[in-house]
Amino acid sequence: MTDTDTRSWGHMFIAEIIETVRGVPAKDCQLGDQLYGERLGLESIDLIEISLRIEEELDFELNINVFGHAFHSINDLDLELWKRDSAIVKLMAYLNIELDINALDGRDPHDPAKLAASVRGLLTVGALANFVDSRLS
Numbered sequence: 001m002t003d004t005d006t007r008s009w010g011h012m013f014i015a016e017i018i019e020t021v022r023g024v025p026a027k028d029c030q031l032g033d034q035l036y037g038e039r040l041g042l043e044s045i046d047l048i049e050i051s052l053r054i055e056e057e058l059d060f061e062l063n064i065n066v067f068g069h070a071f072h073s074i075n076d077l078d079l080e081l082w083k084r085d086s087a088i089v090k091l092m093a094y095l096n097i098e099l100d101i102n103a104l105d106g107r108d109p110h111d112p113a114k115l116a117a118s119v120r121g122l123l124t125v126g127a128l129a130n131f132v133d134s135r136l137s
Contacts, residue, residue, distance in 0.1 A: 010130065013058075018050075030125060040125070051063075058135070058136070067091060095130070
């Protein structure tokens with residue numbers, strides 16, 4: 001059995017997009033790879049490309065505005081804690097990622113850089129693959 005035999009359809013689909021967008025071979029894209037980590041190094045524009053490919057090829061949307069709202073909330077120094085938490089929880093729920101909001105580093109007291117890193121750490125190839133697979137089932 002090869003590695004691709006154990007990959008879900010969503011995993012293979014996302015890995016192929018990442019190969020096209022960032023040049024990382026699809027066979028090397030693992031479920032735990034962080035989208036914004038050193039290995040894959042996705043940028044916001046890459047997420048837009050992934051979103052467009054999902055919409056064009058699968059006919060459903062990856063709403064990148066949910067991502068933008070969460071990260072805007074993280075960086076808003078004047079935003080109340082519950083509003084920031086709400087935006088993060090909405091992003092995680094959208095992607096079907098289980099989350100203990102209290103476990104996020106940088107949440108309280110608010111440290112935007114640590115909190116953004118904590119949330120980015122949850123955004124993995126596996127999270128997008130699960131998103132795709134759940135919409136297809």
